[in-house]
Amino acid sequence: MIPRDLGLLARERLLVVHDPADLARMVRNRYPQFDVISSDSYMSGIAALAGEPVRGVLVGVDPAARKLDQAIAGLRKAAGNSSRLVLCCLPSGEPLARQVVSAGADDYLIYPPLGRELDCALALPAAGELAVDSAAGEALPSWEELVSLADALSELGGGRRPLLERLCRMIAQSMRVTSVRILVKDDTVYVGDPKTEPALAEPIVSQGRPVGKILVGPRQRAPFSVGEVEKIRHYGRLIAHLLEAADRQQQWQNLAMIDEVSGLPNRRYLLKALEELLRRANTERFRVTVLFFDLDGFKHFNDTYGHSAGDAVVRETAQLLRKHCRKDDIVARYAGDEFVVVFWDAEEPRVSGSKHPTDVLMVLRRFRKALESHEFGKLGPEAIGHITISGGLASYPWDANTAEELIEKADRAMLEAKRAGKNRIYLVGSQEEA
Secondary structure (H helix, E strand, O other), X not given: OOOOOOOOOOOOEEEEEOOOOOHHHHHHHHOOOOEEEEEOOHHHHHHHHOOOOOOEEEEEOOXXXXXXXXXXXXXXXXXXXXXXXXXXXXXXXXXXXXXXXXXXXXXXXXXXXXXXXHHHHXXXXXXXXXXXXXXXXXXXXXXXXXXXXXXXXXXHHHOHHHXXXXXXXXXXXXXXXXOEEEEEOOEEEEEOOOOOOOOEEEEEEEOOEEEEEEEEOOOOOOOOOHHHHHHHHHHHHHHHHHHHHHHHHHHHHHHHHEOOOOOOEOHHHXXXXXXXXXXXXXXXXXXXXXEEEEEOOHHHHHHHHOHHHHHHHHHHHHHHHHXXXXXXXXXXXXXXXXXXXXXXXXXXXXXXXXXXXXXXXXHHHHHHHHHHHOEOHHHHHHOEOOOOEEEEXXXXXXXXXXXXXXXXXXXXXXXXXXXXXXXXXXXXXXXXXX
16 A cells, blocks of 8 residues: 555645535535545544645534634644635525634635635636636536526426526525525515615516516625626526426416316316325325216207307306315316316314215205206206206215225216216215215
8 A cells, every 4th residue: 555645646635624515526526636535523624634734624614513713713723824724604604604714714605606716715726727707707607507507497397486486596606695586576586685785686578578677685795796797687588588488388287287178177187186185184184075976968968059058068067166166175177077076174183983074065055056047058948957967975085095096986976876866966885865
């Protein structure tokens, strides 16, 4: 084994103490010409410095640490004056970093630092780094920003707000500020104090009209450079494009989950929502009851009055159903003239001996009464009083434990109601009308 004290062969070292996130990996990638070692605690960092000298020390700022200034002073003493000692903190920890930097540190950085900031703070050249104009370079995205942007793109399907929150954090880290606000229509997201007076404001313009703005708080150490001002302009354009993409994706998702004729959620949405509801019911102990029903004699109306009249019956039935159900119930068109309603009661946990919720029957009575009196304009002489329903009720967890099984059991109960003469609703396992 070749001893490390052979100076011609041994490589210089960098030490990362109490890594705030993934700083050690970042430093290794930035400086492959150095050995990068890592210590979990301030005490183990001091011990590591007692062995061999290091070229630089990066120290994560722990807000929960007791006597942090003494720990930094100890690291400074162990490292000696020939090594650069730089603090690294998360954005929320910057006030503490500024407070304790005088205990022996040369500088502090906000995580994740840009590569150029690391170079400057540690007084090191990056391996193979090309010289670039400082103002232009600051306007270019770093590797960390590209990773954050990729994460932001993953939020497109979740709607506007999660996307804006991700972008807000991204701008705060990139611009090295503790306060950023993004205002778009009725949505406002922010990092830091939302009341902070902004130093930069950039409009967000979509298709030629302003839809919002970015407000960036002041920097505490230095004014914004020309490159950083240009960068915030890029962010304004980027957010506009991403919001347009998010809106388009939301429209496509809505089309995939909404039935075109009735305007209700479709079968795909129903199964997904019901499975999620049953997972919640399993832990929160609330009741779930599924109603499966169809319109009695629907083929007759289609054949007699045409398919446009059949569509009108489906659409008007959906409106009546939605009107008489409770706001949290899931009302969906299953197929053709078949509908499913998912009733659930989240007000109180299910207890031993609890049974089918009585307020479901109250909803059904109101809905059937509304059907009897509603005038279906396209049905001519059969416009009033001729639309009836037959259905089946199945409840979780007594009748089934999955969404598909629950719907299947309710469907079977509906068939029993049909065989018994239609215009009635059966409970699973019962030969009597609910």
